Amino acid sequence: MNRKSLEEQFFRRLTQLTTVLLFVVLTWIIATILYRGIPAMSWDMITKVPQGGFYFGKEGGVLNAIIGSFYLAGGATLCAIFVSLPVALFMNIHLVKYQSFLTRIRLLLDILWGVPAIVYGAFGFTLMLYFGLRASLLAGIITVAIMICPIMIRAMDEVLRTIPRGLMEASYSLGSTRTETAFKIYARKALPGLTTAVLLALGKGIGDAAAVLFTAGFTDYIPENLLQPTATLPLSIFFQLSSPIEAVRERAYAAAIILTVIILLFSLTGRGISTLYKKYSANGND
Amino acid sequence: SSSDKQGQQTEGETVRVAISGAFALYPLVTVWAEEFNKTHPNIQFDIQAGGAGKGMADVLSGATDVGMFSRTIAQAEKDQGVWWVAVTKDAVLPTISSENPYLPELHRQGVTHQELSSIWLSENEPSWNEIVDLGSSGNETITVFTRSDASGAAEVFATYLGAHQEDLNGVGVMGDPGLAEAVRKDQLSVGYNNTIYVYDVETGEKNPGIDVIPLDLNANGVIDEDEAFYDNFDSILKAVGSGKYPSPPARELYLITNGEPEKQAVISFIEWVLTDGQEFVRPSGYVPLDESYVQDQLTKLQD
Amino acid sequence: MISALKIKQTGSRFWVDRISTTWMLAGLFFILVVPFAIFLGLLIKALPLLYDQSLWAILSGTEWSPMRGNFGFLPFIVGSVLVTVLAVCFSAPTSLMAAIYITQFAPKRFLKLVHPVIDILAGIPSVIYGVWGVLTIIPLVAGLASWFGISSTGYSILAGGIVLAVMSTPYVLNMLIEVFRSMPIGLKEASLSLGSTYWECIKHVLLRKGLSGILAAFALGVSNALGNTIAVLMVVGNRVQFPSNVFEAGYPIPALIANNYGEMMSIPLYDSALMFAALLLFVMVTFFNFASRYFIQKYEV
Amino acid sequence: MVMTETPIIRIRDLNVHAPDNHILKNIHLDIPKNKITVLLGPSGCGKTTLLKSLNRLTDLYPELKIKGNIYIDDDDILHPERDVSQIRQKMGLLSQRPYPLPMSIFKNVAYGLKLKGITKKDEVERRVQEYLKKAALWDEVKDRLHSSAEQLSIGQQQRLCLARGLAVNPEVILADEPTSALDPVSTQMIEHQFQELKEEYTIVLVTHMLRQARRLADYVVFIYYGKIIEHGPVNEVLDNPKEELTKKYVSAGV
Amino acid sequence: MVMTETPIIRIRDLNVHAPDNHILKNIHLDIPKNKITVLLGPSGCGKTTLLKSLNRLTDLYPELKIKGNIYIDDDDILHPERDVSQIRQKMGLLSQRPYPLPMSIFKNVAYGLKLKGITKKDEVERRVQEYLKKAALWDEVKDRLHSSAEQLSIGQQQRLCLARGLAVNPEVILADEPTSALDPVSTQMIEHQFQELKEEYTIVLVTHMLRQARRLADYVVFIYYGKIIEHGPVNEVLDNPKEELTKKYVSAGV
């Protein structure tokens, strides 16, 4: 009896400690960014595009990259949702009967998680040249969307898998079609988890520079249409970090703060919306 | 902001010129583009760094108009029809931490070509007293750093040592700033950096924490008067310009295109870079080309 | 009366179902084509190298000097495996523990706090992780090494593993949180009302119920780690060698690709070799996933 | 089943296998229209599986292998190509374990209406109220129609699912122990409801309460370990069972 | 409750609130030792919530606010610092909705034994068999003890949970409609079981079957909308109810 409660106490503490440790590390990273970035932060950073010699420590900001990242990550995430949500639902509703087929699909998707972003970049680059495109917002969106789709699908899939079969039965016995079951019941039931999946993929899409290095190009201007090249924050940060000027490297952290704030905004709105829609559902499936 | 830029447009349609390539040239080209824009507001430059090789690949595949390039152009690349023009020079310097315990000795004695080779090319890393005469002390091994990413600087430095980048030993660190940082932190290490990563462009002083190993060019065991030009940015740039600092590891930096440039915007930009543009080179921490050399390059452009 | 059951297949519901099913199928088809396309693309590009040298020579070779035509991949394979194994050893248990704490022990609003933090971390560019690693992990590892009496620059397999672990944590942790969050309360009730302690309930019931999800999260974490480039290459030392301990530098495959993709045009067979590297990584990930599938299936009830 | 009525559902040679279990064995059964057919049998004998087969919900369980024919309208619904979603709308199943949809109480019922194409707001409200009343749930939930249905008590969930199931207005109601979690008063009301419904609908009911069977059934089917042991009009089977097994079961009457 | 026996559980001023619902109102109740106390009341009146409070399973629902005192052997279990796992081991709850643990049938029962520290293989096997027999499930599952418990029929799951609950050998058994999904034969066997158990255990039983209450109960508590309306020895409450509400409920008897 006593041993049991000791064990319980031990693991409670252990998991707590691990969590604290993990969050110390994680906040440490965020703190590093803040610590180095705040001094370099200025209003110009978010209101101006780079002026001459920005990468030499002169005036300007990263508005081009902010807008570019919004366009690119937003566009790619939307495209990816457009593909991923239906696919994940399809797997868990239309294909429940074909478990072995599902296992294979999951295998393929998992493999895609392991393809380096740079290979997606090269892949997108080849496609882009094949279609006679130049580095552009469009090419970037397509590449990034292809890159984050597997992440989104698999993360969604893992969430949808936990929904009890009985709910599908309930929906079917009312005469719902599979589509209705998918989008009205399943998507709703799993909404917070789906949001997590989307945000996870968005993170990858907004933060990974390698794929866009090849396909989105870079520019100090704000793109006006899909065929123009676009700047992105990770690339902008990358270039600033490679500058010989200390002050510019510090600015990279300021840019990282901006990126952090953008993700935070996405995160809060995304999760906010999902709780709003999900208020009728208790936590934990039956 | 961008609307300002477009507001200045007076005539003609906007032309976009895409440039990509070497990190070494990236800051300077952004300055050039900005200055050039003042007189040619209808040209928009899209400039990105990514390494010399990326510039080459992009140019050859037609993904960009102009490449920035920071090492000698390989035969395989010439065979594919690349066209190039030198636009400025800079140099790669062997660097150490300013905390290095043997700094005074090093400054006095310098290192010879052969000693450098033994540091970067021999399988077993030498100790400090094999490089400099330190009496009984200095038997710690030298920590050798090298660039991990395929880069012009590394290739030029390796060429100086009679090798290729892939032959350089050492822990590979990404990027010039990364290498400088690694060298700065490890008292017993050596590395190599582009000049602008060693000296502060504004003050001309060496950046804190980092120092240069002078080259003992005549291998006489001491740094002579005319081998001592590492004090500040100006003197090293002058030495590079005059050829006192050998090339390699000094090098020319190029703009490249796929075949001879045809786009009018590209031609006039390169022309401007070789003429008016040269005045921005020195303040940015690069070495301007000789007058006569510029003429060479210009004729190259004109035929 | 029987015809009462015959329903005309008309109406918007029917069409919506048709259209959306087609759309779903098209999406699935599209996304399933991608791995094959990537595989084929890489294979085609890697063929010149395979014509030039025997596969065995490439895989078992230890010499890497493209200029001289030596393409030995063994050190890279070893580097990749080591870094990934280290990363998983760090991130899997911590993520699991943290997910358990966050979903089971901590007050509910803690999760609300945790979520944005995780989202942010998933989105921080890998260069930033790399720089952070250089600033903090490298000295730490160097110090640790000297404590063990080994001299190390800090740029090492261990540093790579740590940075990689931190980077894959948001993915693994997020998925684990979802796994635990979706556990039916009734299941907990069932175990608790038998008089199990909360921990016993977690250990015997929740972990088992979530087993396939947990393993899937780990497997995805591994895949993700195997393919990570920039951040790792900034701290791992990029030295073509077989590290004799974790404090030595190594050279994982993605780092090889990222370091050299710029130069591949200029050296014969180089592009082919780098594409082969990507292919190799692809095959390794595939192999790993097959293995983990097998493992998961074996342990599912 | 010897009966004068035309059967609405004809089950022929139905066999359902699980990997380690032969769940239903050679089921041959006709289900008459506008009658209440009650399935009786010990727990685990395969009643739920039979109901699910009628609706092809067995599709959701890959481990189940199902063979045989089920004709509705001379149409074999077990045919793999058959599109089942309309069949399911005509045959509402009230599952043994109630599963509220992840929405509010109101929307749970409105969902069924929406599927039928009823979307006008006041019409929906009127109907929701009507069905909740039919299911004897209205009084308890009228003040919290818009809170989550998942937090209802089990008995309330069962009634909610009944209301929802009635709202889609199926032709055949397959009810799997629909009053198992209900108190006598609610049970009475629901039974009354069923009696009214049978004028228009066909009802297949699973119950463990022999008295309920007596009160409601027109026909009774007694299943034992996956086999139909006896079936026929209620008084024949319950009052004069022919088989030994049936006798034993009936005499245990609770 | 006016009673001569020493109460094993004393509930004082228990109030449970949900955000939009006052579920239990001022519950004041003594539960006698070694007797069967039956909780009666319409669906949704709060019976399950009351049982869960006794076990502090209400902790799992953050939306529920619980106030008051529950003394077990003079120990207030609602005290936040109180270690509940011991309490829970003393008071086995059979939940209304059976939840098999995600393991084999055998392990489901063995799990309870393991918690008690019984791990010797043949001892475990013997006991698993014993409890499965007690729960009237052995015959049905003896050939597939090692297949997943989640695929059992609902009634089988209910009996499995009973077997599992008995295996931990609690002092108080809180049974929430333990026979709701069972056929008459199994129900009889389980009731018989309870009657034997009460020699050693205290049993609190929720049921909707008045006959079951009559057969089993020593004491009866009638709850209505979260309030205790009437309680007392079984014949007093069921045969001569004092309150109008109780009368109405009892007369509906199914």
Ligand SMILES: Nc1ncnc2c1ncn2[C@@H]1O[C@H](COP(=O)(O)OP(=O)(O)OP(=O)(O)O)[C@@H](O)[C@H]1O
């Ligand atoms: N977690 C919760 N949140 C909000 N309301 C709840 C919650 N749990 C129960 N309720 C409400 O409390 C009331 C009592 O529920 P409880 O489950 O105790 O009823 P019950 O008497 O067991 O009914 P039944 O016989 O149907 O099982 C119900 O009206 C129910 O809707």
Ligand SMILES: Nc1ncnc2c1ncn2[C@@H]1O[C@H](COP(=O)(O)OP(=O)(O)OP(=O)(O)O)[C@@H](O)[C@H]1O
């Ligand atoms: N998916 C499944 N896989 C394996 N066995 C199953 C599955 N579903 C049901 N069974 C088994 O088939 C038998 C019949 O189950 P079913 O649910 O049809 O019983 P039931 O007559 O409805 O019982 P109850 O009255 O307890 O609900 C049971 O022995 C059960 O264990």
Ligand SMILES: [Mg+2]
């Ligand atoms: Mg059943």
Ligand SMILES: [Mg+2]
């Ligand atoms: Mg209840």
Ligand SMILES: O=P([O-])([O-])[O-]
């Ligand atoms: O210009 P580099 O970065 O390639 O030296």
